[in-house]
Amino acid sequence: MAQEARRLADPTALIAALTALLGDNRVSTNPGILDRHGHDESYHPTHAPDVVVFPQSTEEVAQVMRLARRHAAPVIPFGVGTSLEGHVAALQGGVSVDLSGMNQIIEVNGDDLDVQVQAGVTRKQLNAHLRDAGLFFPIDPGADATIGGMTSTRASGTNAVRYGTMRENVLGLTVVLADGRVIKTGGRARKSAAGYDLTRLFVGSEGTLGVITEIRLRLYGIPEAIAAAVAPFPTIGEAVNTVIRIIQSGIPVARIELLDEVQMDAVNRYSQLDYPVAPTLFFEFHGSEAGVTEQSDAVKMIASDFGGTDFRWSTRAEERNKLWQARHDAYYAGINLRPGAKGWPTDVCVPISRLADCIVATKADIAASGLLAPIVGHVGDGNFHTNMIIDPANPAELAAAEAFNQRLVARALEMGGTCTGEHGIGYGKIAFLEQEHGAEAVQLMRLLKQSIDPDNRLNPGKIFRN
Incomplete structure (x- = not known):
């Protein structure tokens, strides 16, 4: 019978085996590094692993998984630690597998609009690489997260209203299972009816079913024209009703972001802006020059119906970048309100x-x-x-x-x-999973987890309580 992973009484032998495999410079028990790998960006307390490893290939991850299995050690995948529900906390200690060194862009297929990357590639790194080819990857959760982490948490972000989430934009995966086996899911075809959709099973699984090491993604052409706009509103209800009318009108806005008056005050202070302290919508429009003007005019008209009279928009890249950086810094701006x-x-x-x-x-x-x-x-x-x-x-x-x-x-x-x-369950929202899906659905999820990871070694304590 398989023995469920628990905190190791003495990880010395495991650490020695990992060091023999990867070398001293890619295995760490430094207290500062352990601490950094035991928490994310939220208030959740730190739960440090026993050891952190830095593999550079899928085969090295597979070898780490085999060693962890031999020593009955938990394994927690780690990207850059920008998650928000305690996903990377090593609740039972074990091995934190830091994939940030696996940051190679393997291939770009411009004609077919797809790219294959290692899990440690970040979204900004990917888009910098794609820019000269006139392509981009639109999923933008704000933080410069790794593609592997974004896949594991089914991230979305500011562009989701136009381009969807990671669920719609991942075409295939390379995954290392708990016992070290390597599988590939999906492929380059834009659709398939061949068997179970394993790709979407792993997208959003939060490291509880396998360690994602490579991802194939959809790409998009950089729009001919991009414009951003800002509009304050008398009340938050009028701002939100503007959004509802825009969506129901079928206007293909790329981004619609709401900031209430408290957040706008924080953003103004943190990012040195001077927008009205009022419920505010940030917009972005993508398309041809004529299309962007048409979208902007239509949105401006709807906004004015709900009191959004100070509608300011710009096509200048530096102004757009400053606006969206301020939006991405909203979390830190909020914390700055109370040092x-x-x-x-x-x-x-x-x-x-x-x-x-x-x-x-x-x-x-x-x-x-x-x-x-x-x-x-x-x-x-x-x-x-x-x-x-x-x-x-x-x-x-x-x-x-x-x-x-x-x-x-x-x-x-x-x-x-x-x-x-989009935050995911981690261990911060475990209590709500059954409330949302019901006991029978959650039990089926547990059965899937048990069939793939019978020892419960992959990110234990996340999504389900042990």
Whole structure:
């Protein structure tokens, strides 16, 4: 019978075997490196691994997995640590497999609009490589995350309303299983009816089914014209109703981002901007010169119907880049409102028709709770975030934040939504998985996990409690 992985009483033998395999310079037990690999960007406490390894190929990952199996050690894949629900915490110690050194762009197929990369390639690195070919990869979660991490968490971000999420843009994978076997899923064809869709089984599995080492992605041509726009609104309800009208009108906006007045104040301070402190929408339009002008004019007209009269837009790249960098820095801008505090970011996603109801109710809940919690969201697809700025050492604040988070998720589920649009479950949202999907569906997920990883060595304690 397989023995489930538990924290190693003495990892000395495992560390020696890993060092013999990879060498001293790619195996670390340095306390600072262990600590860095035991937490992500959120408030969740650090759970350090016993050892960190830095493989450079799929075969090396496979050899690490075989050694970890021999020593019954947990394995936690690690990209750059930008996740938000405790995904990389080594809850039972074990081996953190840092894939950042696997950063090769293997091949670009411009005619077919696809690319194959190693898991440690970051999205900015990939787009810098593609730019001269007139191509880009649009999935943009904000942080310069690795493609492997984005695949594992089914990331999306600001461009999802136009280009979809990682689920729609991953064509195939190379995955190392818990016992060291290597499998390949999908391929270069744009569709297939051959067997189970294993690619999408691993996309979003958060390192609990295998270690993703290579990814094949869809690419897109860089648009002929790109324009960005900013529009403040009298109330958050009017801002969100503008989004709903735009989506229902079928206008192909590339990005629609909402920042409430608290977040706009934080962004202005952190990024040295001077926008009105009001609920605000950031837009981006992609297409031909004529198409971008047509989209912008149509959106401006809709925005004006809801009080968005100060509609400013620009086609200058430096202005667009400054705007979107400020949006990507919103998390850090929020924390900056209360120096020394930590961020507890959470997200939900609801059908677009219920978005205004959900956000307005959430704003009222924040006010009643007394929390400092800016709202920001990819509202074009019904997804928004609250970032509770808290002192984790204050039990009363933690309790208030936990209670608010539970109410937020319950509200989203009651409206036909989900407990997480893009952050994933990790161990921070385990309590909500059964609430959303039901006991039978979660049991089926467990059976899939057990069939692929019977020893529960792959990222244990994530998605499911042990």
